[in-house]
């Protein structure tokens with residue numbers, strides 16, 4: 001398991017097919033970790049924002065950890081914004097509805113991937129980049145690692161194609177830190193299914209083997225990006241998970 005903290009100096013160097021290192025396009029905003037030590041506005045110095053993503057299989061506890069993180073940051077005077085994918089803005093939430101709902105028509109893995117990136121493009125341009133530019137922290141429940149894990153490892157799509165789409169949609173914007181909430185599939189599914197709820201969406205209706213591939217994919221992504229991705233043992237009690245998460249946040 002990776003033990004290094006998420007550090008902001010990680011070079012965006014391709015170490016495996018999921019990672020790219022591309023020059024920033026002219027005029028493209030800088031990513032969070034490339035901004036300077038402070039952002040000045042009207043004579044005030046504002047802490048630079050961080051882009052934190054939460055990943056994991058269904059029922060891993062991402063929504064729970066997002067709320068916990070935002071509270072922990074607020075207590076330290078840091079404005080953080082919680083958002084999610086697919087979704088996060090009114091239009092992207094409409095795309096979410098389309099991609100998650102179970103209807104009579106088949107949705108190919110390719111169509112699923114393109115919808116995820118359509119929602120992501122809207123989200124990045126309207127919410128994530130503006131918030132980071134204001135110096136806010138963004139806590140995002142899933143981002144492109146989810147596409148790598150679900151559509152890449154889960155559905156078996158070509159990783160190179162996913163990276164091309166990622167480049168087209170968010171350039172070199174990468175999370176400063178990703179918390180991968182890892183737990184056995186059976187435990188995640190039982191937690192998720194233990195919630196009162198609505199009818200299963202297209203993902204919730206998947207078989208356990210699918211989530212096993214996704215979990216394996218996530219762990220491989222973590223293994224290949226040890227400085228960005230921190231693995232949290234999400235099978236532990238909530239106080240224990242909280243402690244693991246706050247330790248990472250303290251290191252940022």
Ligand code: Z5A
Nearest residue numbers: 058059060061062063064085086146147150191203237238
């Ligand atoms: N998807 C994709 O395929 N490709 C992409 O690019 C993107 C997404 C972005 C919707 O995502 C689907 O989209 C998702 C992947 C796909 N489908 N699946 N699977 P989503 O994130 O909105 O949905 P989700 O993964 O199903 O989220 P979730 O089920 O809401 O899980 P969660 O947010 O990780 O868990 P939670 O709600 O915080 O916790 C679940 C329950 O466990 C809850 O009752 C908690 O109180 C409890 N809990 C949490 N932590 C603990 C601990 N430590 N102990 C005990 N109980 C706990």
